[in-house]
Amino acid sequence: MKASDLFVKCLEAEGVERIYGVPGEENADFMKSLEASSIEFILTRHEQGAAFMASVYGRLTGKVGVCLGTLGPGATNLITGVADGNMDRAPLLVITGQGALTRQHKESHQVMNVVEMYRPVTKWNCAVNHPDNIPEIVHKAIKLAVTEKPGACHIELAEDVAAMDTDAVVLRLSRVRRPVPDDMIIDEVWDRLRSAKSPLIIAGNGAIRTRASRELRALCDATGIGALMTFMAKGALDLDDPQCLFTVGMGQRDFPQLAIDAADLVLTVGYDPVEYGPAKWNEKCDLDIIHMDFDPAESDIHYQPIVEVIGDLAHGLGALNKRIQRDGTPQYDLTAQKKLRQKMMDEFKQYADDETKGSIRPQKAIADARAVLGAHDILLSGVGAHKMWVARHFQSHEPNTCLISNGFCSMGMPLPGAIAAKHADPSAKVLAILGDGDIMMNVQEMETASRLGSDITLLVWEDKAYGLIAWKQEQDFGSHTDLSFNNPDWAQLCNAMGWHHQACDASVDLQDCLKTALDHEGPAMVVIPIDYRENMELTKRLGSIDQTF
Template structure:
């Protein structure tokens, strides 16, 4: 067989049945091998769309996402999506074609140093210039992407290698490759650390769980929920950790950080013990690190030793498989004491959750985005709908006002914050879960970055619901310019947007537009009932902002609610225009 045939066979051997890509000269042998192979190829309309689709496929399913592109611009168009997967620890395999090996280094047509260009945004990169190298490199790449802390791996294959016949001796060697040779994770933490963790937790008066995206990646959400249930520990989540503990859980205080809930941020600042599970203490979550959780000791659970004490010094680390660690910790705690932890602390946290919660009784006729998203969430929570987000104000509104029972239901570009992620990620999620409702929430800025993927939806006849919140602005940038740049609005006006309903019609996608709150209920019913792709265009007020907000460089306790010159500590007798700017 040719190298390209071996590539496709190996993908099938690793249970890869769907790939996303865009063909070109240097990857043409692989596309030839795809014909009749049984591997489904989804032709996206841009390489960035393909890599984001593979990302959405991987996040929603837990399986390896695979994208394919040619050399030169094909490979460079993948880089943003590869970086996105790297920042959010998504198991992704990017396969790129390269010019023939004898042309590498000659500035050949569509030649680029894909290997060198990708090094900072992957777990590992491979450049295959000899057919004998392909089996080892390919199998390693597939396994490495999914082992330990997942992440993207790139394999760049010279065109002559794709076309070369596989030597019989090499094929014999392939049979000896061990599928799980690279699957081991960091060594499990010992019993002494577990005993110390038990001691810290059992003596804590104000314990708090801080759950990140690593919980979902480790498939440890069920165990985390059992831990919280058994010991009744209040919990906060990161953006990527949303769903690690069901949003409806009584002890879930919501997301912490820059746009976190007041209850979550107050709890973090007042706790005396922080149990960090699969989180990296990102700056958007912690605010000013020097003022973050000032009274708390930190127990950090993670499979990646590099994350321990990287930003906040951990008093104790438990490194290894999260399921094993949580199981042992629960057993140890159960044997150590019988009483419930910190009754007064729990009461305070739950009181804050109730009294400082969001309000949705907007006193105006226009559409209030948080209330709209709350209604959407109430309708689709029981359907186990998957929601993907672009980046901007709407992304934070989804995190604040929608509820999720699993982290695989909430797909959002966290670390990189890549606009244009939502639509192709929804496409990938729908291919992974054809029977699930898949919704993408986008803004008028983000949707334009990969709007060409509407053609992909139409081509494959798949039903993705697109909720487009249109304020004719780059909303988040405008909000920051309003608050921190003396209202000097620079390049955020999108009032010359095209007619998005007509654009959707041109792509053959059903669409409808609303601009009044009285239209919301019927529009959402039609939106969710559609058995084909549907774009619901929603006009909202450009002056609506995301609250609360922790200014950059400030403590999480110094959040702004509505007046940029006042914080929560300052008295305010004014009438609030927006309901989220007041407490119940």
């Protein structure tokens, strides 16, 4: 068969259901092969949007998300979204076209070394130089993409290779069972937990895997030990669980640090330093840390575990739970953790019932977003000042119901990500919170959403500036450079793109506006004037935190 037909059959055999992308001339054979396949192709308006869609699809489903671009500018356009997905640990496959092998050795139109360019932002990448290699390459790429820690893999398919004939056959689908921690190391962890006086858990991105979250909840429930969650670990514990200590990860010292300071042992579960570096929470390098994860700990002077438990995270937590059932629950002093939970619950209530007109406080916008979403609905956050408020104030009932880009931390994910989130879970309501800077990064995907009839809602926080940069400059220098810009007429933009639009400038009306938008069939946008004076007010309050609550 033709090589491109074989490539597509390999993808089908691996369970690929959907590909997002923008094709070019060099993908022509591949695209014709897709026409006769079971795989749906989603045409996007920019390759970056395609990469974000594939990344979010992968994060939510645990299956590999696939995006496609052509050579040269198509490949460079993809790369920011690919880097973001890779560092957010999304299982992601990137397919790019390339000029024929007969012209790759010389200066040639649009030809560049894409494989080398992608190497720093992928787990593995490879160019197909012979059609018979396709089954092995596709199988390896997807196998590595979904293996812990998940990430991006890249395959380059040159135009002449795609058109060649081959007798190669599809490889059998295989999934690797992860190794499990040794019983002896679990015994050591249990001994240390039993002898601790005030242990604390920090849950990271790895803890939101379904089985890991279930076992973590059982551990916290049995022992009473509280868990802080990083931005990407939201929902590892239900926000209503007494042991849920909410979110850690603000750049500035925040109340959760007081609970960390009070701990004599910190158990990290699926912790990923790309989110929240250990220097932020273990500045003095004096904490006793137990590291539980799929991979060994990063070498960091501020993160030197006394024990490392490497292997399947759910199995390791389950083994601990069996020892708790066997030996009973130790007695701990968790006073600081209880105070933290109450303190943060008080923080969440601040301005939740605000009725200000003319602008809306971030706390109110977050409270209303939480109020209109169910336990299994999905919220996505972009990058900007709004991200810090979502991270600190929006809490989740279930894993993978709040997606924040917090590894590579790129702007532009929420709009395309919302489209993919609806594909991943059609039964969920999907709400994206994003700034007016963030939405304009991939505003062209409004057309994609309209064309697909995507039932998604965007809540745009408008301040007509890059608010997070202004906030940080204000903290560091007492003032900020000119970071202001103008915005389109949102109503006219929505009308042109076939979207439902609502403007809301009164806090008392926001919840109803959100309900109307979420109930609307198809894409909808709610725009609010955000009161970012609250940014520096929060900075001042956190700056006065001492050693107690």
